[in-house]
Amino acid sequence: MAFFDFLGNQKKKVKDIVPILPEEIYKHGVLELQDVIAPSALQITPRELNLGEKVARTFFVISYPRFLSTGWFSPIINLDKVFDVSIFVHPMETTTVLRKFQKKVAEVESQISIRQQKGLVRDPVLDTAYSDLEYLRDQLQQAQEKMFKIGLYITIYGDTRDEIDKTESEIRSILESRLVYLKPALFQQEPGFKSVLPIAEDALSVHSNLNSSPLSSIFPFVSFDLTSDRGILYGINRHNSSLVLFDRFSLENYNSVVFAKSGAGKSYMTKLEIVRSLMFDADVIVIDPEREYEYLAETTGGRYFNISLSSQHHINPFDLPTPREDESPADILRNNIITLVGLFRIMFGGLTPEEDAIIDRAITETYALKDITPNSDFANLEPPLLSDFELVLSGLEGSESLVQRLSKYTRGTWAGFINRPTNIDMNKRFVVFSVRDMEDELKPVAMYLVTHYIWNMVRKELRKRLLIIDEAWWMMKSEDTASFLFGIAKRGRKYYLGLATITQDVADFLSSTYGKAMITNSSIQILLRQSPTSIDLIQETFKLSDEEKYLLLESDVGEGIFFAGLKHVAIKVIASYTEDQIITSDPSQILAIKKAKQELSETPASTQATNIHEIK
DSSP states (O other): OOOBOTTOOBOOOGGGOOOOOHHHHHHHHSOOHHHHHSOSOEEEOSSOEEETTEEEEEEEEEEOOSOOOTTTTHHHHTOSSOEEEEEEEEEOOHHHHHHHHHHHHHHHHHHHHHHHHTTOOOOHHHHHHHHHHHHHHHHHHTTSOOEEEEEEEEEEEESSHHHHHHHHHHHHHHHHTTTOEEEEOTTOHHHHHHHHSTTOOOOSOOOEEEEHHHHHTTOOOOOOOOBOSSSEEEEEETTTOOEEEEOGGGSSSOOEEEEOOTTSSHHHHHHHHHHHHHTTTOEEEEEESSSOSHHHHHHTTOEEEEOSTTOSOOOOTTOOOOOOTTOOHHHHHHHHHHHHHHHHHHHTTOOOHHHHHHHHHHHHHHHHHTTOOTTSOGGGSOOOOHHHHHHHHHTSTTOHHHHHHHHHHHTSTTTTTTSSOOOOOOOSSEEEEEOTTSOGGGHHHHHHHHHHHHHHHHHHSOOOEEEEETTTHHHHTSHHHHHHHHHHHHHGGGGTEEEEEEESOHHHHHHSTTHHHHHHTOSEEEEEOOOTTTHHHHHHHHTOOHHHHHHHHHOOTTEEEEEETTEEEEEEOOOOHHHHHHHOOOHHHHHHHHHHHHHHHHSOHHHHHHHHHHHO
16 A cells, blocks of 8 residues: 655555664764764854854965075964964976976066166066076976975964954964965855865965975974983973983073972982982082982982981081182171071061061170171181070070070970081082971971071082972972072072972962062973962963963873973983982882892892892
């Protein structure tokens, strides 16, 4: 039995109707990739395309200057805007080009001859065109050049037409300053948009003829290279797999800052720099807040000092360095008094102007008690102790509160900290000061005291040194310690000292008034993996693009961005097996190394020799 519709057309019989299976219904309802990436709507106008909520406008390059310099297209590629660039290169047959050039040369030569016959003044444009054509003919004939048809298209995107117009104006101004001119693809926005899609279809077909040399200048993939003929290996350039070899002591200052979240590999990278710097005749000093550098100091034959209330290592803040030839004892004494006032300001939790004056006077009289004056020879005099300062302070009017606050450092629970003569000797190329076992309340005091002691040693003798302060945010919490650290950053270059500050608490570091100043005074900046909570602050401070922002969020351990001067590259830190065994911070690896050392020490010497022979 057949059915007919209302127009009389015969339909299929009931038995001929094929039932739709549930699987086919499911397949028709499944989203595919094109359904996900396709815009919700598409509208084509003479000047732009409306792709869903975005507006797109396509341009093509219509004219080039006589000469194109290398990297002229780089400002466009590095522009912080959303756009697509498509470059089509169509080779031309050399024989065909030479025939056309021969005809063109004849035309130009004819015009020059006609002008000469008429007695007209020489036309520089014709003469230049003639010489260029002849030169290019020679290069083509000798196969040193080739000719190409080049299509260069740019599609810019934005949320509004005003945004598109602003971006267009910016791109135009950059290109026209180089005598390169754009035109919008009027009534050709659809083929223009197809031409910039990654489907290798030149639908616009607007070409200019260029030879090999100017074509090479359009190459868009710009990658900075930080490979030097001297310095240490920091890692691998993730852009082009080249080596990032750099010497911090070749820059205008030798300072660096490292920002990373916990576990991103900042200590690992720093230890690697230490090992490699020691091989290039640089002394390294570390302030270690977490006792991470003890094994490294032991392995490299350095010195390790543990600064704590119960430690055997002490630093007397009243110590005075021996003046150099270009320094006077009066300047040394004055600078040390200023530094001590800052130390007491941290110890006492701040000072009023009156208390500041009392402290300053008491320090001067304390030195005088030991016959130390601006005219003294510091080398043969014993410096005073904190208890001597307390004795002098107690005799001054209005110092009752100060003496009471000072007593816990001289007779109280904190008495063993700084009220002892100095018994530290920095006569090794690698020295570590650990403050891990120091109470949190005293850590800023300890780090300030240690840094001041190191600074005195640095000023004493001019040598290539690297001072590393791990978890520097501890020092940035106090204005006095931050100010002292900033002073070292500014003055360190005069004493051949590079300052490396490392921190995971970016907010605390940058909240200090000296935080951004420290970054400004650091020629090297290293950003490893960041947390989402601090990435916006990092992006604003270092002027990162969105791509660099997401690179830092998605980086693996030991990966990030390396800034050196005006250049920056994505970097991956690489260590050899031997280096990794020395510098690792992984607890599981550290336990395995300790276990292996213990087993080796418990094994008889004869067995060890046999095992070594078997390994060989």
